[in-house]
Amino acid sequence: MRACLARSDFSNLDFVKKKESHLELMDGAVRAIIEAIHASPSQAVLYVTGGASQALGWLMSVPGASNTILEVLVPYSRASMAQLLGKVPTQFASRHTAEELALLAYNRGTQLSKTGAPVIGLGFTGSLVGGQPKRGDHRFYLSTRTSNRLWTSEVTLSKGLRDREQEDKVSSCSVVSAVADACGATSAPISMLTESEVPYECERIFNEDQELQQLIEGHICMKIYPFMHDENNSNSERKIILSGSFNPLHEGHLKLLEVASSMYPDAYPCFEISAVNADKPPLTVSQINERVEQFKKVGKTVIISNQPYFYKKAELFPGSVFVIGADTAVRLIDPKYYGGVYERMVETLVGCKKDSCIFLVGGRNVNGVFKVLEDFPMPSELKGLFVSIPEEKFRLDISSTEIREKLR
Incomplete structure (x- = not known):
């Protein structure tokens, strides 16, 4: 048994020496695959802990990184990991923790990415060579x-074969290959694993209805249907968002967003529906599909989210312009929706300002009278948060409720 282990160790050492002797070739392969990643339309958020540190440097040192990398986070301490996950994981270096990190990274990516860009969330957690010998693997x-895909890989390294820098390089190559695979880059994958270090891989593919069900259940925060293809602002990270139930979508909605877009031409205009309602049961998958179909027919982008409250939408879409009616603006500043506490209302909406959001207010027919923003007193603390759409720019006395009544 000892002789067998010794032969295996010598074989592995030879393998590592061969790899190190081809260091320049390997670095060239790393660069080629990263160039392919940056040439793809995908954008990524990476949460990495316990290793693979070289991958982060590689990805960001090759020109074009700003096309791909949205955010990189290294939650290295236990406290940092617990804060990111919202709990202390049962095991820090585990498949489950890596999958949780990947999901968090994906949700973060959907918030930060260009509208309609494919998003990749990557989670990595490792237990590599440390200052003290490890009992475990x-x-x-x-x-x-x-x-539409969750992919996971587990790798057990040959113990005693490499030092920390070498194990970090092995894991870094795996990270780069995983990003390339997720974004469909065509370059050949790279690996520094020995023949005995066989990764255990598994994947789950989701169809569109399964994605929506995950959204309703709160696992993913949004799904974007980029039906509008406008080269003028397709690269904009700022959004103009008209939220509503759109049951049904009508001319007033389309005209209101058109006017808002003329006031903020550098932003990407889109509609948004929350699958979760504060006062009603959540929408079903079939209901969401029916409403999404309306936007497909008119060629307008729609986002399905799981946040019914505007202060939460502001966190989900930082830097956005939210288009609302005057009646909604009045409800937003009414303390009764904040437990009757004026200070809580101000604090909540100041949080929207901190997220660099603006509420663009269109006039609405309220109890038979057309009202605009200036008809209502606004708290001085919220100056600049609400911007009015002049009546001469937009007035259309129509509502989804009236349309539904006529249809009945």
């Missing part, structure tokens, strides 16, 4: 999440 877990 040297291993790492890697997971990627996209809109």
